[in-house]
Amino acid sequence: MPVGGGGDWVDDVLLGGSGQDVALHLGGPVSRAELRRLVADEQRRLRAAGLAAGGSLAVRLPPSLSCVVTMLAGWRSGAQVALLDYRLTRHEVDGALALLAPQVVAEPADPVTGTLRGYVDVRSRIITSTTGRPAATPHALLQLSSGSTGPSKVIGRTVESLLTELDRYARLDGYPTRGERTVVLASIVHVLGLVGGLLSGLAAGSQVVLPRTHTLDGIVRAVTAGEGSTTLLGVPSQAAMLAAAGAPPRLPRLRRMIVGGELVKPGVRERFTRRFGAELGVMYGMTEVGVIAADVSGAHTPGLAPVHGMRVRIEDGQILLGLPASPYVGRTDRTRFVDGWLRTKDAGGIDPASGLLTVHGRLDAQVSVGGLKxxxxxxxxxxxxxxxVIDAVVVQGTGIEGFVTVREPGAFAALADALAARLAPYKRPRTLRLLPALPRTATGKPVRDAEVLRAAVRAAASVGAAQA
Incomplete structure (x- = not known):
C-alpha cells in the first residue's frame, strides 16, 4: 500500500503553482515547471530500479538539485524516504542501511569533496538492494537524530505530520511567503532546513536559495543575487559568524535571519541587528516533531510562542510535548514517550501571564559537584x-571541562582569571582546552561528547607540532 495514501500531496502541496515561478535557485533558477519535469523523470528512473508504492528509498546525497528531485520523486511514488547525511562515514552509512533496509539507495556517482559547500552539482546513481524490504511503517519520512548527546534514533514522520508542520509555518507571522526568498544555510536533509526551508518554501511559493558556499562571501552573494525580501535560515553559529564580520557588508534586502538547533550565545543578537539592520529570530524544534515554538522577529526572545496546535507543558522543569503517537521507529527508550507526551529532555519554563516558552538547555547539563548543583x-x-572567545562548549567529563575557540591566541591565557571573577569555584571548569574549531554534528550543533572533544584537541596539537 502507498505510504501515506500515495504521492498526490507532492503535486498538490509542493509542486503546484505557476510553472514560470522560480522554485529553487542553486547557482541558477529552477522554475516550478522544470522541477515538475525533473521529478517525473526521476520517478520513472526509480520505478525502473524497482521502487513502487509502499517501497523504501534511502537518499544519501549532498545538498543539490539531485537530492531535492530524488526525495520528491520518492514521495510522489508513494514510497518511504529515509534521508542520510552524505557526510556520514562509510561505517556509519553501512550501519544505517543495515538498520533501515531500503530497497533502493540513491548516492553520489562520484566522490564529493570540499567544505562549507551550500550545494553540489552531483550526479546520482541508483542502487537496488537485494536485502531491502518494503516500508514496514506508514511513515513517509525517516530521519536519524543528530546524535549530539548520544546514539542516533530513527524518527518517523507521516504525511499528516509533515503537512501539519507546514501549516504551522504558514501561520507564523513574518515567515517567507510568495514573492520572497529564503536563503537556506541549514542542511536540507535535517528537519530545520528540510521542512522549515525547502518544503515550506515550495508550499508557500517562496523562492528557496542554496548558496554556493557557507562562507561570508557565499552568503552575501546569495542574499544580494535576487530581488525581493530575503530571510536567512540557519543555526546560531552562522549568525555569530556574520555578526563578527570585520567589515559588515550592506544587505538591504535582508529582512531577518531565523536560527534554530541550539541556544543563541550572549551578545550575538545585538551585534547582528546592529550590523545589518535586520531582525534575528529564533525557533525551537526537534527532529521528532519539527518546529515547536518561535519568535520570528526576535521581539520576545528568550520567550518563544508555541506554534499553532502544539501542546506544550512543563513537568519537573522538563518540556513535554503532546503528540498523537510516538515518533520513534524500532527499539527506543520506553520512558521517552508516555501517555501521549514526549519528554524532550530539554529544560524550560512557561510564563503564566504571556504563555511564552523559555528554553534553558539540555536537562543533562545539570550536574552535581561536591553535592552542589x-x-x-x-x-x-x-x-x-x-x-x-568565539565559541565554547562545557561538558562533564573528568570534572567540568571547557573547550573554546578564540580570536587571538593570547586571549586564551586570560580566560581562567576572567572566569574566577565571574563564577564560584565549584562551577569553574577543572580544565580549559583550546581548539581551532569546535567539532560539530551534521546539523551544526556542537558535539558534547568529552572524549570526542579531547580527541579533537589531541589532533589539533599533532597538526601544530608537525607544522612547527
Whole structure:
C-alpha cells in the first residue's frame, strides 16, 4: 500500500503553482515547471530500479538539485524516504542501511569533496538492494537524530505530520511567503532546513536559495543575487559568524535571519541587528516533531510562542510535548514517550501571564559537584561571553571541562582569571582546552561528547607540532 495514501500531496502541496515561478535557485533558477519535469523523470528512473508504492528509498546525497528531485520523486511514488547525511562515514552509512533496509539507495556517482559547500552539482546513481524490504511503517519520512548527546534514533514522520508542520509555518507571522526568498544555510536533509526551508518554501511559493558556499562571501552573494525580501535560515553559529564580520557588508534586502538547533550565545543578537539592520529570530524544534515554538522577529526572545496546535507543558522543569503517537521507529527508550507526551529532555519554563516558552538547555547539563548543583549551560554561557572567545562548549567529563575557540591566541591565557571573577569555584571548569574549531554534528550543533572533544584537541596539537 502507498505510504501515506500515495504521492498526490507532492503535486498538490509542493509542486503546484505557476510553472514560470522560480522554485529553487542553486547557482541558477529552477522554475516550478522544470522541477515538475525533473521529478517525473526521476520517478520513472526509480520505478525502473524497482521502487513502487509502499517501497523504501534511502537518499544519501549532498545538498543539490539531485537530492531535492530524488526525495520528491520518492514521495510522489508513494514510497518511504529515509534521508542520510552524505557526510556520514562509510561505517556509519553501512550501519544505517543495515538498520533501515531500503530497497533502493540513491548516492553520489562520484566522490564529493570540499567544505562549507551550500550545494553540489552531483550526479546520482541508483542502487537496488537485494536485502531491502518494503516500508514496514506508514511513515513517509525517516530521519536519524543528530546524535549530539548520544546514539542516533530513527524518527518517523507521516504525511499528516509533515503537512501539519507546514501549516504551522504558514501561520507564523513574518515567515517567507510568495514573492520572497529564503536563503537556506541549514542542511536540507535535517528537519530545520528540510521542512522549515525547502518544503515550506515550495508550499508557500517562496523562492528557496542554496548558496554556493557557507562562507561570508557565499552568503552575501546569495542574499544580494535576487530581488525581493530575503530571510536567512540557519543555526546560531552562522549568525555569530556574520555578526563578527570585520567589515559588515550592506544587505538591504535582508529582512531577518531565523536560527534554530541550539541556544543563541550572549551578545550575538545585538551585534547582528546592529550590523545589518535586520531582525534575528529564533525557533525551537526537534527532529521528532519539527518546529515547536518561535519568535520570528526576535521581539520576545528568550520567550518563544508555541506554534499553532502544539501542546506544550512543563513537568519537573522538563518540556513535554503532546503528540498523537510516538515518533520513534524500532527499539527506543520506553520512558521517552508516555501517555501521549514526549519528554524532550530539554529544560524550560512557561510564563503564566504571556504563555511564552523559555528554553534553558539540555536537562543533562545539570550536574552535581561536591553535592552542589551546577548548570553547565550557565558555565558555558559565561565562558562564551568572555572577551576574545568565539565559541565554547562545557561538558562533564573528568570534572567540568571547557573547550573554546578564540580570536587571538593570547586571549586564551586570560580566560581562567576572567572566569574566577565571574563564577564560584565549584562551577569553574577543572580544565580549559583550546581548539581551532569546535567539532560539530551534521546539523551544526556542537558535539558534547568529552572524549570526542579531547580527541579533537589531541589532533589539533599533532597538526601544530608537525607544522612547527
Amino acid at each position: 551546577v548548570d553547565l549551560a550557565e558555565v558555558e554561557a559565561t565562558l562564551a561571553a568572555l572577551p576574545g
